[in-house]
Amino acid sequence: MAHSHSHTPASDSNSNSKRLLAAFVVTATFMVLEVIGGLISGSLALLADAGHMLTDAAALLFAFLAVYFARRPPNNQQTFGWLRLTTLAAFINAIALVLITVLIVYEAFVRFYHPQPIAGKTMMVIAVAGLFANILAFWILHRGSEEKNMNVRAAALHVLGDLLGSVGAIIAALVILWTGWTPVDPILSVLVSCLVLRSAWRLLKESVNELLEGAPKALDIAALKRNLSRSIPEVRDVHHVHIWxxxxxxxxTLHVQVIPPHDHDALLGRIHHFLEHEYHVEHATVQMEYQPCSGPDCHLYQSTPDAHHHHHH
Structure with a gap:
């Protein structure tokens, strides 16, 4: 058995937490302004958007705390450290997004049948200001490694939903100012909700897969077994592969049946090198065996026959 490890540079999570905190400050500050604007203008749309921003601010704070906890070193109890906390935060975020969307759609149907008077000018001013606040927050979150971090991505999705909400509010305010037709407000909020829901659903699937110890979606385990036995002639069979x-x-973790090597460590090094360079797996535990797998569940893990083609010469 052997291990190989490496860790993400701390600078990455450091910039993540700084960006999340900055976006939180921008969102929370504007949310307060929006509540005041909503109360002055009597616009329910603005108050609803402030509610949306409240969940955003909570999501950003949550994501910030998760990144902070993820930096804490592993110990004897949490042997992987607190990395999973970020996945849990993304999962809760996604559920919150789905619930908010459902509430917005319900409210929109109510408003469609019972239109409310709306102060178009005030709504317009606050909506434009909201758009700028959201663009700023989105820009802060998008400068850097957000593709790699599910949490920063979850936070950016919240802000993107808000950004679309602001655009919708501006269009609705324009229509109300020009024509006085108030049902445009709920119609646009439903369209925006559909976009938010799509993103939330994707995030929910990703985080659930990770929480259920699922293999990364992009990784084909059958192909990995074949490629490993093709690339390293001493490898006869690969089984008991677990990746999460x-x-x-x-x-x-994986078991590898090999032809007894002259140099055990060199062969092990080649297997690690293959996993790291071909599949970006930096932390692998490899058990090398000289006998064929002989357990009841071996057939579940056997490589496909064509993986052995070079052992039959």
Whole structure:
């Protein structure tokens, strides 16, 4: 058995937490302004958007705390550290987004049948200001490694939903100012909700897969077994392969049946090198065996026959 490890640079999570905190400050500050504007103008749309921003601010704070906890070192109890906390935060975020969307759609139907008077000018001013606040928050979150971090992505999705909400509010305010037709407000809010729901659903699927110890979607285990036995002639069979994600880092264990090597460590090094360079698996535990797999569940893990083609010469 052997291990190989490496860790994400701290600077990455450091910039993530700084960006999340900055976006939180922008969102929370504007949310307060929006509540005041909504109360002055009597616009329910603005108050509803302020509610949306409240959940955003909570999501950003949550994501910030999760990134902060993820930096804490592993210990004897939490052997992987607190990396999974970020996945849990993304999962809760996604559920919150789905619930908010359902509430917005319900409210929109009520408003469609019972239109409310709306102060178009005030709504317009606040909606434009909201758009700028959201663009600023989105820009802060998008400068850097957000593709790698599910949490920063979850936070950016919240802000993007808000940004679309602001655009919708501006269009609605324009229509109300020009024509006085108030049902445009709920109609646009439903369209925006559909976009938010799509993103939330994707995020929910990703985080659930990670929480259920699922293999990364992009990784084909059958192909990995074939490629490993093709690339390293001494490898006869690969079985008991388990791969899962911890805070978006792949972790892997596998049993490898090999021809007894002259140099055990060199062969092990080649297997690790293959996993790291071909599949970006930096943390792998490899058990090398000289006998064929002989357990009741071996057939579940056997490589496909064509993986052995170079052993039959």
């Amino acid at each position: 994600l911890v805070g978006e880092k792949p972790v892997m």
